[in-house]
Amino acid sequence: MKFLRSFLSVLLVTGYMVTKIFAGDLLYGPTLEQTGVSSTEGSIVVYREEDGDTRSTPAIFIDGNIVGSLLPGEFSQTKVCGDAIKLRIATRGGVVYKGQSQRLKIHQGKITYVKITQIADHTFRPLIVNETEGEEALRNIKRTSNILNRYVAQVKFDTDSLFAFDSARLMPSASRALDKLVRDIKSCPSQIKHIQIIGHTDRIGDKAYNQKLSLKRARAVADYLAKRGVAIPMDVEGRGSSEPVTRNCRGRFSSKLIECLQPDRRVVVNLLNGANND
Structure with a gap:
């Protein structure tokens, strides 16, 4: 497997460029225990509610690297070390859409919830939701993405x-x-x-x-x-x-x-x- 070489959100300091460090470990289970996130890291949960459309699949990219690909009723959780990431939602299937990156603030010791919503042309866009809405949605979503980013x-x-x-x-x-x-x-x-x-x-x-x-x-x-x-x-x-x-x-x-x-x-x-x- 070739390493992904494209990267976004870089910091240049005396010849040093680095993406915000993140890991693709999934914290399994729809309850998403807060204890799974340490005081030095945050977590982002990206989820897609049941919408009946299996033809188009949103692919989740964090700082240019894929961390999940969501069918209806799936979520992906990624631990993040850093205070910000660039999130991009691409679309595969009947419509191919590269998607636009957006900067997302990450809070250490907390989970950030992002809901993926479908728009008219079978493409998807992210919507940041509050903790209460995110936790409520995850009660009805039982499956994690089948992609584990190494x-x-x-x-x-x-x-x-x-x-x-x-x-x-x-x-x-x-x-x-x-x-x-x-x-x-x-x-x-x-x-x-x-x-x-x-x-x-x-x-x-x-x-x-x-x-x-x-x-x-x-x-x-x-x-x-x-x-x-x-x-x-x-x-x-x-x-x-x-x-x-x-x-x-x-x-x-x-x-x-x-x-x-x-x-x-x-x-x-x-x-x-x-x-x-x-």
């Missing part, structure tokens, strides 16, 4: 903010971004079960050398996390220049080309709530 979050580091050019030694200034990642991981210790760290380089230089450099940089990040007390199993991988994200960077080696290719030089950290089955 993806938690993707963190992207600009390697120019972590390493000097052509080096795999972390710069002192890298600690700001990496320490924030450590805090995010430790804020949801029960959610993150596995970490995958992938290094990437630009296309300048020898491919074999770039492969080794990208692996060394991924290992440097993993070592830093471990030294700061992150005991979660980690895999490291170097992909060299095989997966560029830039376009139209042309010309010979120069400072201008180096600047253009900057987005290719990155370390991506995938935080998972299940084993790595990539």
